Amino acid sequence: MDRNLASVREVASSDNSLLLTELNLLELRKQAALARALLNEVERVVPSTGLAKSDNRVRTYATATAEELAQLGRRFLEVAAQMTQVKERL
Numbered sequence: 001m002d003r004n005l006a007s008v009r010e011v012a013s014s015d016n017s018l019l020l021t022e023l024n025l026l027e028l029r030k031q032a033a034l035a036r037a038l039l040n041e042v043e044r045v046v047p048s049t050g051l052a053k054s055d056n057r058v059r060t061y062a063t064a065t066a067e068e069l070a071q072l073g074r075r076f077l078e079v080a081a082q083m084t085q086v087k088e089r090l
Contacts, residue, residue: 017089021082028075035068 042061 017082017086021079021086024075024079024082028072028079031068031072031075035065035072038065038068 038061042065045057045061
């Protein structure tokens, strides 16, 4: 099943919260993929021995990764709250 499309159940439902939750889950997956890509890049750029803190690449990737992980955490909480509300309605 293509996870970029809402399921028939969500589209056919008269309860828009199901569709909204499904769409938010898709966005969460995209955010998680971006965070994973950043973490992979950090692993590639920063050798296990480490780089000097003054290295601009380290600072750039560290900042971007921290921001993406913070946004991902916030979205996890939002979607979890939505899923709880939808579950209670079913």
